[in-house]
Amino acid sequence: MISQLPIPAVVRFFFVARFHGNKIELWDLKAELSYGNYKSREKMNLITVFIDEEKVREIASQLSQEPKSWDDFVWLFAEAELRLLPAYAGGARYQQGADSRAIDLDPDLLVDQPAEDDIRKLAEEIARSHPSLQDLHWYLAERRYIFGVSKAPE
DSSP: OGGGSOSSEEEEEEEEEEEETTEEEEEEEEEEEEESSOOOGGGSOOEEEEOOHHHHHHHHHHHHTSOOOHHHHHHHHHHHHHHHGGGEEEEEEEOTTOSOEEEEEOGGGOOSSOOHHHHHHHHHHHHHTOOOHHHHHHHHHHHHHHHHHHHSOO
16 A cells, blocks of 8 residues: 555656657566655756667667677666666657657666676566567667767767
8 A cells, every 4th residue: 555655665667668650669567666765856867868760770780790699689688778777767758750759867877787687687578578689789779879878968
């Protein structure tokens, strides 16, 4: 029962999303309840990262040339997602009919190296959804782009 939760309490929803035109494909929606040490949205140092689809496409193309296995890319995608996850503030914003997407996040909350156990758990969840190698390249490219831009905001 929510009224019995200790304060402060935070409920966070986690998912992986892929945008296809005006549709969104979601993977593994889950919620996590945590207490205490967190930043409220008002206290976050929010920046907006506008996704440059062409740059993401270039990164994905470079990734596709790397001699890595499907399992390797699942692991790298999980690791990249966990680097960003604590910093997300509201997820992706998509405007129907517009070509741009934007992500609000707090660069102070980015994680340079997530815990190996956390990466393994998320990688197992991702693997169960059987994404294609091409999708893994794209998802990883998006996260690398967002992380890179967020670490060095203009």
